[in-house]
Amino acid sequence: MQNDEIKINSLKNSSFNVIPAMDIIGGECVRLSMGDYTTKKIYSSAPEDVAVQFEQYGMNRLHIVDLDGAKMGTPINTEIIERVLKVSNLSIQFGGGVRTISDAESVFSLGASRVIIGSAAVQDPAIISSLIKKYGKNRVILGVDIKDQKIAINGWIDKVDKDIDAFISFFINMGVGQIICTDISKDGMLSGPSFDIYMNLLSAFPFVDIIASGGVRDIKDIKRLKDIGLNGVIVGKALYEKRIDLNDLKSWLQKD
DSSP states (O other): OOHHHHHHHHHSOSOOEEEEEEEEETTEEEEEETTEEEEEEEEESOHHHHHHHHHHTTOOEEEEEEHHHHHHTSOOOTHHHHHHHHHOOOEEEEESSOOSHHHHHHHHHTTOSEEEESHHHHHOTHHHHHHHHHHOGGGEEEEEEEETTEEEETTTTEEEOOOHHHHHHHHHHHTOOEEEEEETTTTTSOSOOOHHHHHHHHHHOTTSEEEEESOOOSHHHHHHHHHTTOSEEEEOHHHHTTOSOHHHHHHHHHHO
16 A cells, blocks of 8 residues: 555544445346446345345445436435335445435435435535535535546436535535545446545545445455545445445455
């Protein structure tokens, strides 16, 4: 590990979450490549069964993204929350189409522990402040999706010309304490995470919980993301394509 990674790691706490991703289209568990809906690959028509497996292998948090909701601008597949919670004790963070206070309230009422606000943060920043005041900073996550050095919204279809650091700083000042940052060019590509992006974010925002998303290809990537000081990583295709041995991951999680 390089010296700059050690310096950043010293500023962060030791907690680290490996969070399996569950992208939903039409009630089915799917994965895309770089956010392209035409690349959809279906992995299961019973997402709750997939969730049970993740829990059995030591993961305690689930990242559900309603891809239909992200495109339509309102949550569509919220019943997945109830289906997962009926068979598991996973803590669910839900995103995709959550654009209003009412959307968030609906998601929370179904049992989600956290909501992810991405597009709405760009289009209606006050929603973040309102949700933090009502539910607390631990239940609101800012989604920062990056495409060609710009922030992407509306199911990653549109790009917004905003300075990324200034965008994040604005919401930190508003009270945000958790960020999920996705490099869309890496998402679903199994090409390795954008370590440089995360190193830069850790340097700029050392006291904010930062979760990486996109590109994880093996357990070595997960270990390095922990070592540089991140608070967690979202893992999708590497799990579904069995690039990561779940028994090895479980053993590592138990030691961590």
